[in-house]
Amino acid sequence: MIRPLILLFWLLPLIAAAVEVREFDDTAKQERYERLIGELRCLVCQNQSLADSDADLAKDLRDEVYDIIQSGRSEEEAIRFLTDRYGDFVLYRPPLKSVTLLLWGGPLLILLSGIVFIWNQVKRRSSVARIDLTEEEQQRLERLKRNLEG
Amino acid sequence: MMAELGHLALIMALLVALLQAVFPLLGASQGVPVWMAVGRAAGKAQFLLLAISFTCLVASFVNHDFSVRYVAEHSNSALPLYYRISATWGAHEGSMLLWALIMGLWTFAVTWFSRGLSEEFLARVLGVMGLISVGILLFILLTSNPFERLMPSPVDGNDLNPLLQDFGMTIHPPMLYMGYVGLSVAFSFAIAALLGGSLDSAWARWSRPWTLVAWSFLTFGIVMGSWWAYYELGWGGWWFWDPVENASFMPWLVATALIHSLAATEKRGAFKAWTVLLAIFAFSLSLLGTFLVRSGVLTSVHAFASDPKRGLFILMLLAIVVGGSLLLYALRAPTIRDTARYTLLSKENLLLLNNVLLVTAAASILLGTLYPLVLDALKLGKISVGSPYFASVFGPLMTPVFLLAGIAPMFAWREADLGRLFWRIRWIALGSLTLGVATTALFWNLKDIKTLAGLSTAFWLAGSAAFSLWNRVRLRGSAWAGLRSQSLSVYGMTLAHLGIAVFLTGVVLSGGYSEEKVVRLTPGESVALADYAIVLKGVTEVQGPNYVAREGDFRVLRKGRETAELKPQKRIYQVQRNTMTEAAIDPGLTRDLYVALGEPLDQGAWTVRAYYKPFIRWIWLGGLLMMAGGACAAADRRYRIASVARETVISGDLAERGA
Amino acid sequence: MRYRLPLAVFLILIIFLAIGLTLDPREVPSPFIGKPAPEFALPELADSTKTLNPRELKGRVFLLNVWASWCVSCRQEHPVLLDLAKRNIVPLYGLNYKDERTSAQRWLEQFGDPYVASGFDADGRVGINWGVYGVPETFVVDREGVIRYKQTGPLTPEILENKLLPLIRQLQGSPT
Known part of the structure; x- marks a missing residue:
């Protein structure tokens, strides 16, 4: 039986925090990667960052961000990659625009x-x-x- | 039978609450003592009925009565007794019943500790509290009845969400609700004063202990929630700026402002209208939080069932309670006579500045929380506002609050002699800066401005709190006589301000120097963190009461010596087929080591997430100190009923002399 | 005046909260509306030697439906898609998202195949390029290859009749 309303107090059942082993050339890249995925929003979750989410899509998007950072491209590029596809919704730090x-x-x-x-x-x-x-x-x-x- | 009894008691509680609301309010406005007297009896009866109702729901959980829908959805025959009891408030319906029960408890407390109040004033307070109860009980009965039967009844229940099968669940929601609902007392005092036109220092003195107690509970509830999230979620964080956390933080900030402005109103008769408004805001934000969490207008990790019918009901309740009280304020506040005189450099003005900063912080959080909704409603696009926003807004607003908290207690009322004051505190200021620089350079990195500033501020807070206490103490002959002569509220304030220092130290150091590693480990391998090595010995299978788990056996080594054993688990709960990560923590006053099992890989290897978190306990320790400070101040002799009249004269006298 | 300010602010707040009750905070609008559809070349699900490329579909209005055999609500919308395919109004293409070839093929055999062809997007890269976040999703692409509409979540007959079909007819009617 699929109940449309999942009654929860604290969190989704998919709680197991994301754990992946990532190798980086240097620690600066690792820091950039970790800061980025902490500030990007997982789209399918209730309200979690990419870093915190165990959802499949979040994993894929972490892969994309990792590829971009690891290949030496800038944070802006990673952010543009995501906003081009999903809009400003993915940014936990809203960009400064007329509406914000x-x-x-x-x-x-x-x-x-x-x-x-x-x-x-x-x-x-x-x-x-x-x-x-x-x-x-x-x-x-x-x-x-x-x-x-x- | 139990469920029907509980339901019946709940309906009767609604009727009694209605009596409690109508008669005392009418009695107070018409001057009929008999009607006013109804309030006290009705308040006690309401609490008794709610206690019966709540006990019935607990009993249904304990007895595995799966014919009750709420029990069937949130319990299971394999659930241990301890969690069956806390499962009572594990979801929407039961937690609302807990809310109502706690409202009854506060009402009961008001009837009990109110002998010093005038009958008319008490009648108004109880009447307003009765009105709030009516709203909440109607909400439960009409939209969220926990006693609803399920036909046919299932053989077994759906089990409690595994995350909630935890000690945190037992303690966090009741404490938080004690705080939220406790603010309704200060609210009711404010409304009663507006209705009766009796806004004076006595009103502030009556409100203060209630506000302090509610604030202490709220502080404790938030601290517990943060600690729970830290050890249970496996992210190693302690605050996520999630809408639900914000919903508890906004009333806390406003209540903190309220505590301070009540002090000025009580002692100096200042900011009367403002204090009333804060009392209204504090409870309104509690109600708003309830709406935000339960209506589904925001997405949060802590989502309740979102049901538009419920959302609409709470919104209407919110509109009536808050709109009504703000309307009353708009009508009555202009008549409040505020005769306090003070200058730019006075304790009054610094308290007002503290208030403005705290309220600005609360308003900014509200802005950030609701901004996505407003944009969406105006069809201007979808955005997310998360921790980066809140952190960058919050830091600059809190820094002056921390600096002020050090110096403001030493300011005189009305007009301070700034030159003398600065001369007296010059060593504290210099000393805290020196200590800040020294510790940062010694243990961490002097280039780290955040740590330098944070630690210096913490030293400043602690130093000036101690210095200000000493300044009061030394006026007496001996240190002992001086210490004994200080009131509990002075100790409470000192403790709470020390608490900020401890909290700030924890935030700065755990924020700046945490280490996180995600590695692949096979048994025998280790991961290095700070000056520790964490070795994986092996992974075994463990059977729990309602779950099976794989348990990692980790040893913590420091300089080759074993200092701790850590056993994190990865559990599978059998009924809901949920996977849960139970992190293992080696706690310490100066650092936590935190290990969580990730995914099994090939050849017996596991991904392992390990954290080193320096001084993270100080965050909660600081919160607990603040709570203790609040409780201490609330216990001040001044607020005890018998001494109210006498103390009025004395404290007024003291205030004149610039306490 | 300043004593009435709190009430005024609160009333505005209440209005927004009331509007908020009618909105879905989790729906994310696609930034692709009005923009050219992202390029891809994917092996077809039925025959991996053939490729599906939206550039070749230029000049015609078409639908791209993102689906997977593991997706529960795809089952729910499937009859709507079958019905649409039968009516022969607009070509329907599929994007088989993060699936396994055999289970996807079996799924189509079992429930019917409404698609002209389905691209097989095993690693989900194309899905990400199209901004997919919740399967099923349906895109309407016009003759110029511009995305005009996106439906997130299962299509219902109402949405099809009231939103998609009128738009498709309008797009088909407009000169290139």
């Missing part, structure tokens, strides 16, 4: 409005805190202080 402007700029925008909020608050709060005294009042205050100390 708000995504990348949003946090800064929120922070700035927060700082404006703080600034306005402080201006209101502290302006009342320091009460402006007239010349005469100032003199009276000084006298009072002297009396208290004396």
Whole structure:
């Protein structure tokens, strides 16, 4: 029986983390490969990177990325290979485009409005805190202080 | 019979919750004491009924009653007793019942520890909590009834997902829900105050211990979840920025902000409107998380059954609860009189800055989580937002929070003498930078700016937390008298801030210096990691209660000496035919060694994944310290009922003197 | 005004969440729509000495259906494909994705063969080049060799009648 709704709490049954032995010419390539597959999204999984997924397609795509990196081509080329075929969906780091402007700029925008909020608050709060005294009042205050100390 | 009894108790709990919602709220607005008194009795009765209902579901699991659909789908006759009990909250229906039960528990606690509150205020609090219960119970009964019978009943059940057959499952969801639902108390206090127009420092003092306890549970729940994911998933990671994790992290961030702003509201009467809004946000984000996880609008590794009917129901609940409270806020907040006076360089203002940063972080996570949905809804394409985004947004926002957490406790309320303060802390600042540079150079690599900055910040946090405590202590005659005279909330704060230092150390060092190797090993061969060698002795077959496994026998060698045995397994669960990787971990305070079996190859060889993770335990240790700090602060004498009235005068007095 | 801001933001959020309920977050639109179909030359499933090459199909509208004998939902859509083949409206080609030759051939014998020919893509490379991620998938390619539509998941009679066939007729009617 195939139930369309798989009831899960944490994860898919296909959980066995991907384990492949990969040989690289140098460690820089290995680092690039590992960083890349950690930032690319597996298409058939719920929400896993290529690195974490055990799905068949993820394995094939890891092979492709490995071939590209191992043959000395750039990371950009590996990314282009995938986005040409699957679109921006495969990138966990969304590229900066007109539609993602708000995504990348949003946090800064929120922070700035927060700082404006703080600034306005402080201006209101502290302006009342320091009460402006007239010349005469100032003199009276000084006298009072002297009396208290004396 | 059990299932019917449970169902009946659940229906009765709904009716009682309805009473709890209607009478106290009406009573409070009309001034009828008898109606208000209904709240307390109804709250207790509701909890009792929910406890009965929940026990019935547990009993159905324990007794293998496969005629109950929920049991048949998530249990099996071979499932050990221990997991049969935790299977109760292993999927959607049962976990919602747990949610309701915990809501009942918090309601019960409010009726119990509320003798210091005015009848009218208590009635409003219980009424609001009753309304939330009504919503949740209606949701369970109408869309997710766990007691539904299955006809004809199967001979055996479908078994619990193997991933959930774990200690983590027993502890993580209940703790997390204690946190989520606990925030409903602070929420209800806020709504009650808005309804009654009684937003004063007393309101903040009442809310504080509840918020602290809920926050501590939430912290513990998140820490447990992270630890569980680490050892169970076999990826060696501790945080994945998955939508479900984000759903728990957003309320945590806002609740953290709330704890701090409540302090300012209680002690100085500042930010009243803002604090109320935070209390509303914190619980709203808990509800939003529930919606996101269970409606199927987002894909997550932790997916629940997605059913549009359920999604629509929770969305309506969300709209009513959150929309209603924000509407109330829009109407009532303008009337709140906020007379606090403070300047740019004051503790108040730094707390506000902390709040803005934390809320910005939470809002950014919300933005990243929902952005793909918004683009999709506007037909602007499909994108994914994952850990690279969150990590690059989160780091810059948290750095000032960490730096502030060191210095803010030493600021005076109202107006600080900045020159004197900087003079006093100059050694802490210099010392932490020196220590940061020294340790980085000694043990790691000085060129690694991340480690340098992270460690210096950690030293700064720890140093200034200790220094600020010492500053308070030395005012007394002897150290002992000084230590004894400090309130538990001071210790709580110190502990929690130390916790950040420990956490940060773990994040920086495990992030920067972990090693991972995937190798092919035949028995007798070894893999080298840091200064360890991990040798594969052999692979044997092992029989578990409901699975068979192949177990690797690994030995950890350091400088030729054997220091540990590791036995990772690759299990096949017989009912669902699932393969599970059980990693084996050699834990340590300064490093974990982590081995997982991959695939069998020819000639008895296996692919093996091995990690060396320095200081990774410090991440959870730091979280536990934060939790302990929260619990400690909540236990402060000030919040105990009898002393409330007296303490009001004293703490107000102290605050004036710039505590 | 600023006290109403949270409510306003929340209402916008609710609207998007409500729209979100109607969307499928897992469906990935193909970036190939409106772009030339990727080239390939694959041995045919039935006869490995012959090659299937989409370039040779230029000038005609055709369908490419990605299938495999291990794919459960391919069974589900198979009657729709057989029916389409019988009606002789548009040539249907297959891409046999990551399969074994004998089991694929047996599968066609058992359930019927709606394809003019199927390319045998054993290692799945062509599949990846076409952006395949969930078998079955069906592509509509126009006379210029441009991909016009992609159906991910099994075809149903409704999708065929309401989406594919109108598009195919329109493409066949338009002058080259």
